[in-house]
Amino acid sequence: MTIVDLRQLSSRQIEPLLTEEAQRWREELRWDYRASLDLIRKFVEARSLAGCAALENGEAAGYAFYVIEEHKGLLGGLYVSPRFPQMVLATKLLTSTLETLRAVPYVGRIEAQLVPFGCEFDAALARQGFRLYPRQFMLLDLARVAPNPSENGKPPNSNELSGLRLEEWSDRYFTPCARLIQLAYADHMDGEINDQYRSEEGALKFLKNIIMLPGCGQFQEHASFVLRAPHSHELVGVVLTSAVAPGVGHTTQICVMPGYQRHGLGRRLIQATIQALRARRFTALSLTVTAANERAVGLYASLGFAQIKTFTAGVWQAPEASSRSSLFA
Numbered sequence: 001m002t003i004v005d006l007r008q009l010s011s012r013q014i015e016p017l018l019t020e021e022a023q024r025w026r027e028e029l030r031w032d033y034r035a036s037l038d039l040i041r042k043f044v045e046a047r048s049l050a051g052c053a054a055l056e057n058g059e060a061a062g063y064a065f066y067v068i069e070e071h072k073g074l075l076g077g078l079y080v081s082p083r084f085p086q087m088v089l090a091t092k093l094l095t096s097t098l099e100t101l102r103a104v105p106y107v108g109r110i111e112a113q114l115v116p117f118g119c120e121f122d123a124a125l126a127r128q129g130f131r132l133y134p135r136q137f138m139l140l141d142l143a144r145v146a147p148n149p150s151e152n153g154k155p156p157n158s159n160e161l162s163g164l165r166l167e168e169w170s171d172r173y174f175t176p177c178a179r180l181i182q183l184a185y186a187d188h189m190d191g192e193i194n195d196q197y198r199s200e201e202g203a204l205k206f207l208k209n210i211i212m213l214p215g216c217g218q219f220q221e222h223a224s225f226v227l228r229a230p231h232s233h234e235l236v237g238v239v240l241t242s243a244v245a246p247g248v249g250h251t252t253q254i255c256v257m258p259g260y261q262r263h264g265l266g267r268r269l270i271q272a273t274i275q276a277l278r279a280r281r282f283t284a285l286s287l288t289v290t291a292a293n294e295r296a297v298g299l300y301a302s303l304g305f306a307q308i309k310t311f312t313a314g315v316w317q318a319p320e321a322s323s324r325s326s327l328f329a
Helices: 011-029 034-045 086-102 122-127 171-184 189-193 200-212 265-279 294-302 319-327
Strands: 002-005 051-056 059-069 072-080 109-114 131-141 165-168 225-228 235-245 248-256 284-290 306-317
Touching: 002 086, 011 034, 011 059, 011 072, 011 306, 051 086, 059 086, 072 086, 086 109, 086 122, 122 131, 122 306, 131 189, 131 294, 165 265, 171 200, 171 225, 171 235, 171 248, 189 284, 189 306, 200 235, 200 248, 225 265, 235 265, 248 265, 265 284, 265 294, 284 294
Parallel strands: 072 109, 248 284
Antiparallel strands: 002 051, 051 059, 059 072, 109 306, 131 284, 131 306, 165 225, 225 235, 235 248
16 A cells, blocks of 8 residues: 555546545435535646545555645545545545644644544544544434424514514625624634634635535525624624535534524524525435534434434644643633
8 A cells, every 4th residue: 555645646546536435425414525526626637636645556545635724734535445444544644644734834733524434533633633523414304394384485574583683695794794703603612623713804714615615515595594683784693504415405604693692593593594495495404513512412403403424523733833822812
């Protein structure tokens, strides 16, 4: 077995891996991952995707890739075919990728949210010094949701929300939504997992990624809502939804402003999304949630979401970066 730079391979050489990976996403998560894999294929062919691949007798058995954003590295994906010793190769790929990232002088943080197909990455990440955050992938069968008597495909009357206005997403909400995310995650565990949540600038980048790029599916404006007080452009809550396969939606973000939490607003936002998706004949809605966020997990379970897969988010910080963080905490 040989580990090589991913930029030495052509997309044709890793095509069997991409085909297998797309099938796993479809069968296990009901997610059409082909748009994301098309981007990977494009960058591999251009010899511009940073990462590595494992070769067995000249055949690509697995691959991993990463991107660098300013001060941090992001492990974008890691897949090993079940036709080979998955755990052994996954560990070697992970080790090689991390060695490369840690050698970059200005990278003080590495984030990983790797969905496992056939092998778990928890132990390998822990050995590499990552702090681990177990997460759940949950799915709601929309055919089993009891219809709302007032269901008509439109947002409910604002009187149902104690004076707050529920409105469909509009691009004019980008900046106020970024402010909402920063405030909502200021002291939240998910702000540790994704440091984009910690600043308005980072949250704005996150929003543009999930709304304008295909990695999280096709954004569904009609099933994405904001909550705001009348005569105010500041947001109290938001839920954003994309289509990740025909008839399958995925909630990419939901949060409520501190001070407004624990009043049923998160439930109402999800219900508005469910109502909008059902009106368009969607059959399922998925989301991910950090397992330690028990209140959110309980909410989704009460709405009928069932856990279909677990995965782990991991965060590594260089000792120097950790020291700097503690000084300014």
